[in-house]
Amino acid sequence: MFKYFFIRTYSNFNYLPIKNNSLFRKSSLKYFSNNKIKIFQNVIKSNYSTNLSKNNIIINDKYKVYSGPYSGTAKKLKIFSIISLISTIAISPIIMIVDAPIGLGARIVFIAMAISTSALSTGLIHLCFSPYVRNIYYNPLISSNQLSTSEISSPKITAESFLTFETLTLFGRSNFTTLPLKSLEPSFRFFTTWNVKKLYENELSAMSKKGKQLSPKKLFYVHNELCDNKVMQEVINKVGIN
Template identity: 40%
Template sequence: MLRLSSTSNVLKRASHVKPSPLRVIIATSASSRTKRYFTTQQKEQDQPVTIYTGPLANVAKKLKLFSITSLGLGCGISPFVFAIDVPVPFIAKAALVGAAVATSAASTGLIQWVMSPYVTKITIPKQVEQGQLPKELTIHTLSFTAKDHATTVPLDSIEPSSRIFTSWMINDLSLAKGRIGQKEAKPKPLLYVHPELCEEEQSLMKDIVEKTGIGKGF
Protein backbone atom coordinates (compact mmCIF):
# COMPACT_ATOMS: atom_id res chain seq x y z
CA MET A 1 0.00 0.00 0.00
CA LEU A 2 2.88 2.36 0.80
CA ARG A 3 4.48 1.74 -2.59
CA LEU A 4 1.20 2.45 -4.43
CA SER A 5 0.71 5.67 -2.49
CA SER A 6 4.27 6.80 -3.27
CA THR A 7 3.83 6.04 -6.97
CA SER A 8 0.55 7.95 -7.03
CA ASN A 9 2.16 10.98 -5.39
CA VAL A 10 5.01 10.94 -7.92
CA LEU A 11 2.59 10.81 -10.84
CA LYS A 12 0.57 13.69 -9.39
CA ARG A 13 3.69 15.82 -8.97
CA ALA A 14 4.79 15.01 -12.52
CA SER A 15 1.42 16.04 -13.95
CA HIS A 16 1.71 19.42 -12.28
CA VAL A 17 5.25 20.08 -13.50
CA LYS A 18 5.20 22.92 -16.04
CA PRO A 19 7.45 22.77 -19.11
CA SER A 20 10.36 25.16 -19.09
CA PRO A 21 9.93 28.50 -20.93
CA LEU A 22 12.78 27.60 -23.28
CA ARG A 23 11.02 24.42 -24.40
CA VAL A 24 7.78 26.33 -24.96
CA ILE A 25 9.56 28.96 -27.06
CA ILE A 26 11.37 26.33 -29.15
CA ALA A 27 8.16 24.36 -29.74
CA THR A 28 6.20 27.51 -30.66
CA SER A 29 8.95 28.68 -33.03
CA ALA A 30 9.13 25.29 -34.75
CA SER A 31 5.34 25.21 -35.14
CA SER A 32 5.33 28.74 -36.61
CA ARG A 33 8.07 27.88 -39.09
CA THR A 34 6.19 24.77 -40.17
CA LYS A 35 2.99 26.75 -40.69
CA ARG A 36 4.82 29.47 -42.67
CA TYR A 37 6.50 26.83 -44.84
CA PHE A 38 3.27 25.11 -45.79
CA THR A 39 1.53 28.48 -46.27
CA THR A 40 4.32 29.64 -48.59
CA GLN A 41 4.21 26.36 -50.50
CA GLN A 42 0.43 26.66 -50.91
CA LYS A 43 0.69 30.27 -52.13
CA GLU A 44 3.38 29.34 -54.66
CA GLN A 45 1.18 26.54 -55.98
CA ASP A 46 -1.81 28.91 -56.26
CA GLN A 47 0.16 31.59 -58.13
CA PRO A 48 -0.38 31.63 -61.92
CA VAL A 49 2.58 30.77 -64.11
CA THR A 50 3.72 33.33 -66.71
CA ILE A 51 4.54 31.67 -70.03
CA TYR A 52 4.82 34.78 -72.24
CA THR A 53 5.83 38.40 -71.70
CA GLY A 54 5.46 41.07 -74.37
CA PRO A 55 8.77 42.91 -74.88
CA LEU A 56 6.98 46.20 -75.65
CA ALA A 57 4.57 46.07 -72.72
CA ASN A 58 6.00 49.15 -70.97
CA VAL A 59 6.27 51.08 -74.25
CA ALA A 60 2.65 50.30 -75.12
CA LYS A 61 1.46 51.44 -71.68
CA LYS A 62 3.41 54.70 -71.80
CA LEU A 63 2.24 55.40 -75.35
CA LYS A 64 -1.38 54.90 -74.36
CA LEU A 65 -1.05 57.13 -71.33
CA PHE A 66 0.66 59.83 -73.39
CA SER A 67 -2.04 59.80 -76.07
CA ILE A 68 -4.86 59.99 -73.52
CA THR A 69 -3.11 62.76 -71.59
CA SER A 70 -2.49 64.80 -74.70
CA LEU A 71 -6.13 64.45 -75.76
CA GLY A 72 -7.33 65.49 -72.32
CA LEU A 73 -5.04 68.52 -72.26
CA GLY A 74 -6.11 69.51 -75.74
CA CYS A 75 -9.78 69.39 -74.82
CA GLY A 76 -9.16 71.16 -71.52
CA ILE A 77 -7.17 74.04 -73.00
CA SER A 78 -9.50 74.58 -75.96
CA PRO A 79 -11.99 76.87 -74.14
CA PHE A 80 -9.19 79.25 -73.16
CA VAL A 81 -8.40 79.88 -76.82
CA PHE A 82 -11.70 81.72 -77.17
CA ALA A 83 -10.93 83.82 -74.09
CA ILE A 84 -7.68 85.17 -75.56
CA ASP A 85 -8.12 88.70 -76.84
CA VAL A 86 -6.55 88.57 -80.29
CA PRO A 87 -7.75 90.13 -83.57
CA VAL A 88 -8.89 86.77 -84.97
CA PRO A 89 -12.46 86.03 -85.98
CA PHE A 90 -14.45 83.58 -83.87
CA ILE A 91 -14.82 81.22 -86.82
CA ALA A 92 -11.04 81.06 -87.23
CA LYS A 93 -10.61 80.27 -83.54
CA ALA A 94 -13.24 77.56 -83.74
CA ALA A 95 -11.58 76.04 -86.80
CA LEU A 96 -8.17 76.08 -85.09
CA VAL A 97 -9.53 74.43 -81.94
CA GLY A 98 -11.53 71.89 -83.92
CA ALA A 99 -8.50 70.93 -86.01
CA ALA A 100 -6.29 70.53 -82.93
CA VAL A 101 -8.82 68.40 -81.07
CA ALA A 102 -9.60 66.31 -84.14
CA THR A 103 -5.91 65.65 -84.78
CA SER A 104 -5.31 64.65 -81.17
CA ALA A 105 -8.41 62.44 -81.16
CA ALA A 106 -7.38 60.77 -84.42
CA SER A 107 -3.88 60.00 -83.15
CA THR A 108 -5.27 58.69 -79.86
CA GLY A 109 -7.78 56.52 -81.70
CA LEU A 110 -5.07 55.13 -83.97
CA ILE A 111 -2.84 54.28 -81.02
CA GLN A 112 -5.73 52.62 -79.22
CA TRP A 113 -6.63 50.62 -82.34
CA VAL A 114 -3.07 49.37 -82.79
CA MET A 115 -2.15 48.80 -79.14
CA SER A 116 -5.45 47.46 -77.84
CA PRO A 117 -4.78 43.84 -78.98
CA TYR A 118 -1.15 43.91 -77.80
CA VAL A 119 -0.56 41.10 -75.30
CA THR A 120 1.60 42.17 -72.36
CA LYS A 121 1.74 38.69 -70.82
CA ILE A 122 0.05 35.29 -70.80
CA THR A 123 -0.43 33.19 -67.68
CA ILE A 124 -1.80 29.72 -66.94
CA PRO A 125 -3.33 28.54 -63.65
CA LYS A 126 -0.51 26.09 -62.90
CA GLN A 127 2.56 24.54 -64.47
CA VAL A 128 1.92 21.69 -66.90
CA GLU A 129 4.12 18.76 -67.75
CA GLN A 130 6.18 18.81 -70.93
CA GLY A 131 4.13 17.75 -73.93
CA GLN A 132 0.84 18.80 -72.32
CA LEU A 133 -1.17 21.95 -73.05
CA PRO A 134 -3.17 24.07 -70.60
CA LYS A 135 -6.94 24.03 -70.95
CA GLU A 136 -7.23 27.82 -70.67
CA LEU A 137 -5.11 30.94 -70.90
CA THR A 138 -5.31 34.26 -69.11
CA ILE A 139 -4.23 36.84 -71.67
CA HIS A 140 -3.29 40.28 -70.35
CA THR A 141 -3.70 43.38 -72.52
CA LEU A 142 -4.20 47.09 -71.83
CA SER A 143 -7.52 48.85 -71.41
CA PHE A 144 -8.33 52.27 -72.90
CA THR A 145 -6.82 53.94 -69.83
CA ALA A 146 -3.76 51.62 -69.89
CA LYS A 147 -4.93 49.44 -67.00
CA ASP A 148 -4.37 45.69 -66.96
CA HIS A 149 -7.16 43.95 -68.88
CA ALA A 150 -7.22 40.18 -68.32
CA THR A 151 -9.12 37.84 -70.65
CA THR A 152 -9.47 34.22 -69.55
CA VAL A 153 -10.37 31.98 -72.47
CA PRO A 154 -10.25 28.24 -73.27
CA LEU A 155 -7.39 27.32 -75.56
CA ASP A 156 -9.80 25.70 -78.03
CA SER A 157 -11.58 29.05 -78.53
CA ILE A 158 -8.48 30.75 -79.99
CA GLU A 159 -7.87 30.79 -83.73
CA PRO A 160 -5.79 32.81 -86.23
CA SER A 161 -6.83 36.38 -87.03
CA SER A 162 -6.60 38.08 -90.41
CA ARG A 163 -6.76 41.68 -89.18
CA ILE A 164 -3.54 43.68 -89.35
CA PHE A 165 -1.62 44.08 -86.06
CA THR A 166 -3.29 40.97 -84.65
CA SER A 167 -2.43 37.27 -84.61
CA TRP A 168 -5.20 35.66 -82.54
CA MET A 169 -8.94 36.04 -82.30
CA ILE A 170 -11.50 34.49 -79.93
CA ASN A 171 -14.13 32.69 -81.95
CA ASP A 172 -16.68 32.46 -79.11
CA LEU A 173 -16.69 35.39 -76.69
CA SER A 174 -19.38 33.74 -74.56
CA LEU A 175 -16.73 31.29 -73.32
CA ALA A 176 -14.29 34.07 -72.38
CA LYS A 177 -14.25 36.17 -69.22
CA GLY A 178 -12.72 39.62 -68.95
CA ARG A 179 -11.81 41.75 -65.98
CA ILE A 180 -10.04 45.02 -65.24
CA GLY A 181 -8.69 44.81 -61.73
CA GLN A 182 -11.50 43.28 -59.68
CA LYS A 183 -14.28 44.45 -62.01
CA GLU A 184 -15.79 42.42 -64.80
CA ALA A 185 -15.16 43.72 -68.31
CA LYS A 186 -15.78 42.72 -71.88
CA PRO A 187 -13.12 40.23 -73.07
CA LYS A 188 -10.77 41.31 -75.84
CA PRO A 189 -11.72 39.58 -79.12
CA LEU A 190 -8.43 40.33 -80.95
CA LEU A 191 -4.92 39.71 -79.66
CA TYR A 192 -1.33 40.09 -80.82
CA VAL A 193 1.73 38.12 -79.72
CA HIS A 194 5.27 38.42 -81.07
CA PRO A 195 6.01 35.54 -83.46
CA GLU A 196 9.73 35.48 -82.70
CA LEU A 197 9.00 34.75 -79.03
CA CYS A 198 6.84 31.75 -79.91
CA GLU A 199 9.28 29.85 -82.12
CA GLU A 200 11.72 28.66 -79.48
CA GLU A 201 12.20 24.91 -79.52
CA GLN A 202 10.71 22.91 -76.65
CA SER A 203 8.69 25.92 -75.44
CA LEU A 204 5.10 25.88 -74.30
CA MET A 205 4.22 28.92 -76.42
CA LYS A 206 5.45 27.11 -79.55
CA ASP A 207 3.09 24.23 -78.80
CA ILE A 208 0.24 26.66 -78.11
CA VAL A 209 0.60 28.63 -81.36
CA GLU A 210 0.78 25.39 -83.32
CA LYS A 211 -2.34 24.18 -81.52
CA THR A 212 -4.19 27.38 -82.38
CA GLY A 213 -3.31 26.94 -86.06
CA ILE A 214 -0.86 29.81 -86.41
CA GLY A 215 2.48 28.04 -86.65
CA LYS A 216 5.60 29.64 -88.03
CA GLY A 217 5.53 32.87 -89.95
CA PHE A 218 2.37 34.38 -88.47
Protein backbone atom coordinates in the same frame (compact mmCIF):
# COMPACT_ATOMS: atom_id res chain seq x y z
CA MET B 1 -19.80 67.55 -16.21
CA PHE B 2 -18.96 65.98 -19.60
CA LYS B 3 -17.92 62.75 -17.91
CA TYR B 4 -21.21 62.62 -15.96
CA PHE B 5 -23.22 63.24 -19.15
CA PHE B 6 -21.32 60.48 -21.04
CA ILE B 7 -21.88 57.95 -18.24
CA ARG B 8 -25.58 58.71 -18.04
CA THR B 9 -26.04 58.55 -21.82
CA TYR B 10 -24.05 55.33 -22.16
CA SER B 11 -25.98 53.76 -19.27
CA ASN B 12 -29.36 54.69 -20.75
CA PHE B 13 -28.61 53.25 -24.17
CA ASN B 14 -27.27 49.97 -22.83
CA TYR B 15 -30.78 48.91 -21.87
CA LEU B 16 -32.47 47.61 -25.00
CA PRO B 17 -36.04 46.24 -25.11
CA ILE B 18 -36.77 42.82 -26.66
CA LYS B 19 -40.00 41.07 -27.65
CA ASN B 20 -40.89 39.72 -24.20
CA ASN B 21 -40.69 43.28 -22.79
CA SER B 22 -37.75 42.35 -20.55
CA LEU B 23 -34.56 44.38 -20.41
CA PHE B 24 -31.11 43.16 -20.98
CA ARG B 25 -27.79 44.90 -20.62
CA LYS B 26 -25.08 44.50 -23.23
CA SER B 27 -21.85 46.34 -23.78
CA SER B 28 -22.14 48.52 -26.91
CA LEU B 29 -18.43 48.37 -27.59
CA LYS B 30 -18.33 44.58 -27.47
CA TYR B 31 -21.48 44.29 -29.57
CA PHE B 32 -20.22 46.45 -32.42
CA SER B 33 -16.69 44.99 -32.29
CA ASN B 34 -18.04 41.44 -32.73
CA ASN B 35 -20.22 42.55 -35.64
CA LYS B 36 -17.28 44.25 -37.36
CA ILE B 37 -15.19 41.09 -37.04
CA LYS B 38 -18.00 38.96 -38.49
CA ILE B 39 -18.52 41.36 -41.40
CA PHE B 40 -14.78 41.43 -42.13
CA GLN B 41 -14.59 37.63 -42.09
CA ASN B 42 -17.56 37.39 -44.47
CA VAL B 43 -15.95 39.86 -46.88
CA ILE B 44 -12.71 37.86 -46.94
CA LYS B 45 -14.61 34.61 -47.44
CA SER B 46 -16.69 36.14 -50.24
CA ASN B 47 -13.66 37.54 -52.09
CA TYR B 48 -11.79 34.23 -51.77
CA SER B 49 -14.75 32.31 -53.16
CA THR B 50 -15.24 34.75 -56.03
CA ASN B 51 -11.61 34.81 -57.10
CA LEU B 52 -11.12 31.04 -56.98
CA SER B 53 -14.52 29.54 -57.78
CA LYS B 54 -15.86 31.88 -60.46
CA ASN B 55 -12.81 33.31 -62.20
CA ASN B 56 -10.00 30.86 -61.30
CA ILE B 57 -7.52 33.32 -62.76
CA ILE B 58 -3.92 32.87 -61.68
CA ILE B 59 -1.85 36.02 -62.12
CA ASN B 60 1.60 34.97 -61.00
CA ASP B 61 5.03 35.07 -62.61
CA LYS B 62 5.33 31.36 -61.83
CA TYR B 63 2.68 30.63 -64.46
CA LYS B 64 3.79 33.24 -67.02
CA VAL B 65 4.56 31.63 -70.38
CA TYR B 66 4.98 34.75 -72.53
CA SER B 67 6.07 38.36 -72.02
CA GLY B 68 5.82 41.09 -74.67
CA PRO B 69 9.04 43.10 -75.13
CA TYR B 70 7.23 46.41 -75.72
CA SER B 71 4.62 46.11 -72.97
CA GLY B 72 6.03 49.06 -71.00
CA THR B 73 6.31 51.22 -74.12
CA ALA B 74 2.75 50.42 -75.17
CA LYS B 75 1.37 51.41 -71.76
CA LYS B 76 3.32 54.69 -71.64
CA LEU B 77 2.26 55.58 -75.19
CA LYS B 78 -1.42 54.94 -74.46
CA ILE B 79 -1.31 56.99 -71.25
CA PHE B 80 0.53 59.83 -73.02
CA SER B 81 -2.04 59.91 -75.83
CA ILE B 82 -4.94 60.06 -73.35
CA ILE B 83 -3.27 62.85 -71.35
CA SER B 84 -2.64 64.78 -74.59
CA LEU B 85 -6.29 64.47 -75.62
CA ILE B 86 -7.56 65.56 -72.20
CA SER B 87 -5.12 68.49 -72.15
CA THR B 88 -6.23 69.61 -75.61
CA ILE B 89 -9.88 69.57 -74.57
CA ALA B 90 -9.07 71.38 -71.31
CA ILE B 91 -7.20 74.29 -72.92
CA SER B 92 -9.65 74.72 -75.80
CA PRO B 93 -11.82 77.31 -73.95
CA ILE B 94 -8.72 79.49 -73.50
CA ILE B 95 -8.54 79.95 -77.27
CA MET B 96 -12.01 81.51 -77.19
CA ILE B 97 -11.06 84.16 -74.62
CA VAL B 98 -7.46 84.92 -75.58
CA ASP B 99 -6.90 88.44 -76.90
CA ALA B 100 -5.86 87.98 -80.52
CA PRO B 101 -6.97 89.36 -83.90
CA ILE B 102 -8.81 86.15 -84.81
CA GLY B 103 -12.51 85.90 -85.66
CA LEU B 104 -14.96 83.66 -83.83
CA GLY B 105 -15.28 81.30 -86.81
CA ALA B 106 -11.51 80.88 -87.06
CA ARG B 107 -11.28 80.15 -83.34
CA ILE B 108 -13.94 77.45 -83.59
CA VAL B 109 -12.22 75.86 -86.59
CA PHE B 110 -8.87 75.92 -84.80
CA ILE B 111 -10.34 74.23 -81.70
CA ALA B 112 -12.12 71.60 -83.79
CA MET B 113 -8.92 70.79 -85.69
CA ALA B 114 -6.85 70.53 -82.51
CA ILE B 115 -9.32 68.21 -80.76
CA SER B 116 -9.96 66.06 -83.84
CA THR B 117 -6.23 65.64 -84.51
CA SER B 118 -5.54 64.62 -80.91
CA ALA B 119 -8.55 62.29 -80.88
CA LEU B 120 -7.48 60.70 -84.16
CA SER B 121 -3.96 59.98 -82.91
CA THR B 122 -5.34 58.56 -79.66
CA GLY B 123 -7.75 56.35 -81.61
CA LEU B 124 -5.01 55.04 -83.90
CA ILE B 125 -2.75 54.23 -80.95
CA HIS B 126 -5.58 52.39 -79.23
CA LEU B 127 -6.46 50.52 -82.42
CA CYS B 128 -2.89 49.32 -82.88
CA PHE B 129 -1.94 48.62 -79.26
CA SER B 130 -5.26 47.34 -77.93
CA PRO B 131 -4.54 43.75 -79.16
CA TYR B 132 -0.93 43.89 -77.97
CA VAL B 133 -0.37 41.12 -75.43
CA ARG B 134 1.80 42.12 -72.50
CA ASN B 135 1.80 38.73 -70.75
CA ILE B 136 0.24 35.29 -71.10
CA TYR B 137 -0.45 33.08 -68.09
CA TYR B 138 -1.20 29.37 -68.11
CA ASN B 139 -4.09 28.43 -65.81
CA PRO B 140 -3.68 24.83 -64.61
CA LEU B 141 -6.32 25.30 -61.88
CA ILE B 142 -9.03 25.73 -64.51
CA SER B 143 -7.59 23.22 -66.95
CA SER B 144 -7.30 20.30 -64.53
CA ASN B 145 -9.02 21.42 -61.29
CA GLN B 146 -5.91 20.50 -59.35
CA LEU B 147 -2.55 22.14 -58.89
CA SER B 148 0.64 20.08 -58.73
CA THR B 149 4.32 20.80 -59.20
CA SER B 150 4.79 18.21 -61.93
CA GLU B 151 1.85 19.62 -63.86
CA ILE B 152 3.35 23.12 -63.91
CA SER B 153 6.83 21.97 -64.90
CA SER B 154 5.54 19.91 -67.83
CA PRO B 155 1.96 21.03 -68.55
CA LYS B 156 -0.12 19.13 -71.06
CA ILE B 157 -1.65 21.66 -73.43
CA THR B 158 -4.93 20.52 -74.94
CA ALA B 159 -7.84 22.24 -76.65
CA GLU B 160 -9.50 22.50 -73.22
CA SER B 161 -6.53 24.29 -71.62
CA PHE B 162 -7.10 27.84 -70.45
CA LEU B 163 -4.85 30.86 -70.98
CA THR B 164 -5.07 34.39 -69.59
CA PHE B 165 -4.02 37.23 -71.91
CA GLU B 166 -3.02 40.55 -70.37
CA THR B 167 -3.75 43.48 -72.68
CA LEU B 168 -4.42 47.20 -72.14
CA THR B 169 -7.66 49.15 -71.98
CA LEU B 170 -8.16 52.59 -73.54
CA PHE B 171 -6.80 54.27 -70.39
CA GLY B 172 -3.76 51.98 -70.13
CA ARG B 173 -5.07 49.65 -67.44
CA SER B 174 -4.53 45.89 -67.51
CA ASN B 175 -7.26 43.69 -68.94
CA PHE B 176 -6.97 39.98 -68.10
CA THR B 177 -9.00 37.93 -70.58
CA THR B 178 -9.29 34.21 -69.80
CA LEU B 179 -10.32 31.80 -72.55
CA PRO B 180 -9.97 28.18 -73.63
CA LEU B 181 -7.35 27.36 -76.24
CA LYS B 182 -10.02 25.95 -78.60
CA SER B 183 -11.58 29.42 -78.94
CA LEU B 184 -8.55 30.88 -80.74
CA GLU B 185 -7.83 30.95 -84.47
CA PRO B 186 -5.32 32.81 -86.69
CA SER B 187 -6.29 36.42 -87.44
CA PHE B 188 -5.64 38.25 -90.70
CA ARG B 189 -6.35 41.77 -89.48
CA PHE B 190 -3.34 44.08 -89.35
CA PHE B 191 -1.31 44.03 -86.12
CA THR B 192 -3.03 40.91 -84.82
CA THR B 193 -2.01 37.27 -84.48
CA TRP B 194 -5.09 35.53 -83.07
CA ASN B 195 -8.76 36.26 -82.75
CA VAL B 196 -11.60 34.59 -80.86
CA LYS B 197 -13.99 32.43 -82.85
CA LYS B 198 -17.53 33.77 -82.99
CA LEU B 199 -18.82 30.53 -81.49
CA TYR B 200 -16.97 31.24 -78.21
CA GLU B 201 -17.37 35.03 -77.95
CA ASN B 202 -19.98 34.72 -75.20
CA GLU B 203 -17.90 32.30 -73.12
CA LEU B 204 -15.02 34.67 -72.37
CA SER B 205 -14.36 36.34 -69.04
CA ALA B 206 -12.24 39.39 -68.31
CA MET B 207 -11.27 41.28 -65.19
CA SER B 208 -9.04 44.10 -64.04
CA LYS B 209 -6.13 43.76 -61.65
CA LYS B 210 -8.47 44.56 -58.74
CA GLY B 211 -11.07 41.99 -59.80
CA LYS B 212 -13.50 44.34 -61.56
CA GLN B 213 -15.37 42.78 -64.49
CA LEU B 214 -14.32 44.14 -67.91
CA SER B 215 -15.22 43.54 -71.52
CA PRO B 216 -13.09 40.66 -72.82
CA LYS B 217 -10.68 41.25 -75.69
CA LYS B 218 -11.21 39.30 -78.89
CA LEU B 219 -8.03 40.21 -80.81
CA PHE B 220 -4.47 39.47 -79.72
CA TYR B 221 -1.00 40.17 -81.04
CA VAL B 222 2.10 38.26 -79.93
CA HIS B 223 5.68 38.13 -81.20
CA ASN B 224 5.89 34.64 -82.67
CA GLU B 225 9.70 34.67 -82.48
CA LEU B 226 9.41 34.89 -78.67
CA CYS B 227 7.13 31.86 -78.37
CA ASP B 228 10.09 29.58 -77.76
CA ASN B 229 9.04 27.75 -74.59
CA LYS B 230 7.22 24.43 -74.49
CA VAL B 231 3.78 25.83 -73.62
CA MET B 232 3.72 28.48 -76.35
CA GLN B 233 5.09 26.06 -78.94
CA GLU B 234 2.23 23.69 -78.20
CA VAL B 235 -0.23 26.59 -78.38
CA ILE B 236 1.06 27.57 -81.82
CA ASN B 237 0.96 23.95 -83.02
CA LYS B 238 -2.68 23.61 -81.98
CA VAL B 239 -3.96 27.07 -82.95
CA GLY B 240 -1.63 28.12 -85.74
CA ILE B 241 -0.23 31.61 -86.21
CA ASN B 242 -0.51 34.30 -88.83
